[in-house]
Amino acid sequence: MSATLDHLFDQNVAWASQKTREDPQYFRRMAEQQAPRYLWIGCSDSRVTANDVLGLDPGEIFVHRNIANVVHTSDMNILSVLEFAVDQLKIEHVIVCGHYGCSGVNRAIAGEHSAMLDNWLLPVSMFYRKHRATFDAITDDVERVNRICEINVEMQVRRLAATPIVENAWLRGQTLHVHGWIYAIHDGLLRDLGPHVSSIGERDRLPSIDQMVLQPTEAESAMRRQAIAAFGAIDVTDPRLHACCPSGRIHNS
Numbered sequence: 001m002s003a004t005l006d007h008l009f010d011q012n013v014a015w016a017s018q019k020t021r022e023d024p025q026y027f028r029r030m031a032e033q034q035a036p037r038y039l040w041i042g043c044s045d046s047r048v049t050a051n052d053v054l055g056l057d058p059g060e061i062f063v064h065r066n067i068a069n070v071v072h073t074s075d076m077n078i079l080s081v082l083e084f085a086v087d088q089l090k091i092e093h094v095i096v097c098g099h100y101g102c103s104g105v106n107r108a109i110a111g112e113h114s115a116m117l118d119n120w121l122l123p124v125s126m127f128y129r130k131h132r133a134t135f136d137a138i139t140d141d142v143e144r145v146n147r148i149c150e151i152n153v154e155m156q157v158r159r160l161a162a163t164p165i166v167e168n169a170w171l172r173g174q175t176l177h178v179h180g181w182i183y184a185i186h187d188g189l190l191r192d193l194g195p196h197v198s199s200i201g202e203r204d205r206l207p208s209i210d211q212m213v214l215q216p217t218e219a220e221s222a223m224r225r226q227a228i229a230a231f232g233a234i235d236v237t238d239p240r241l242h243a244c245c246p247s248g249r250i251h252n253s
């Protein structure tokens with residue numbers, strides 16, 4: 001393979017020419033302006049790309065990604081993206097989207113402390129340690145990580161909704177909805193985890209993240225219902241369908 005990555009330039013030319021053949025005005029339209037309706041805050045994992053997952057074209061979604069989709073309220077990067085999306089682009093939907101099997105979450109609970117990454121993951125690792133007894137009651141390693149992936153999304157939704165950028169938008173009457181979703185790489189389906197925050201009042205009425213840890217996940221997951229609706233003839237009794245995220249994964253005492 002060439003050290004100059006010529007193959008990527010070749011693929012770029014092939015992609016641009018195909019796009020132009022399909023729609024001669026495509027790039028002219030792209031160059032005029034961007035008017036995305038959504039802001040995606042997701043993981044840097046190379047398999048979880050917002051446009052592909054949602055079937056959207058460039059220009060339709062504004063994107064911020066970092067390892068384990070963490071909202072650090074002192075992170076200039078995410079705050080700048082959020083501010084631009086809310087104040088300039090007037091985006092109405094912010095989606096915090098994690099994914100099952102997240103390596104970042106896996107590392108956060110592994111007790112590592114040798115890299116910059118471990119500083120980044122500190123909110124996740126600290127939360128895991130706080131609720132370790134509950135999480136460790138989940139005996140299956142994959143299920144435990146997946147449950148923390150879900151809780152991590154819930155936590156980041158709350159952190160995002162507490163930022164002055166979001167709060168000020170609500171105070172001036174701007175429409176802004178914050179959602180918490182999770183993506184399953186093994187079947188390509190999104191799951192809405194439920195938090196839907198559209199005002200300061202709704203934010204303040206959310207159960208605390210500590211309460212969320214103790215709530216069992218719904219027996220019939222939204223993801224499963226989506227899969228049935230999407231594929232129709234799917235065999236819902238096939239346990240392999242949801243091998244990484246079965247229901248009842250949390251073991252409450």
Ligand SMILES: [Zn+2]
Binds near residue numbers: 043045099102104
């Ligand atoms: Zn990840």
